[in-house]
Amino acid sequence: MPRRHGLLADLDRPGDVFAGLGPNWFASVMGTGIVATAAADLPVPWPGLRGFAAAVWVLSAVWLITLAGAEVVLWTRHRDAARAHARDPVMVQFLPPAWVSAYQFDVTRDEVLNYARLLIQAGVPCDLQHYGAAFHLAHQFPGTAIGERMINDRMQAIRRLLPRKRHVTASRNSASRVGRRHG
Secondary structure, eight states, X not given: OOOOOSTTTTOSSGGGGGGGOOGGGHHHHHHHHHHHHHHHHOSSOOTTHHHHHHHHHHHHHHHXXXXXXXXXXXXXXXXXXXXXXXXXXXXXXXXXXEEEEEEEEOTTHHHHHHHHHHHHHTTOOEEXXXXXXXXXXXXXXXXXXXXXXXXHHHHHHHHHHSOOOEEEEOOSSSOOEEEEOOO
């Protein structure tokens, strides 16, 4: 067998690179987004700063899409590795706060409940909602009580789990002040 050179030379199959992809890679998206936000929020009007911030935001978005695609490959081609990452208490700490819903009549119910328990045990903020009398996608049926409850639960979870945006406002008579944007 000829000797291979390059970045993936040590792998038997180049596609195996996805098996090592863990949730910790998503921290790089967060870091890139922080740089963009910091650049955009600087109170100093440097020439080109807004353009730099926008370029870094685009880079962050492209990187997020790339990692999300790689995560799909991981879960479709390397399920054992993906499950190992999901069960690893160190890896799971890189996950963002979660809202998990499980349905009594769903083939994935036990797997979903176990995953939520893992998140909670690892200290990841997790809201678990178990719908005891529902089946998967019951919220898709308009006008049903369970569907309305499921949609309301999701909206409340989004409001709880997403951080409120902070913004800087300027006043003619005072220095900039930080406030919370509501709504």
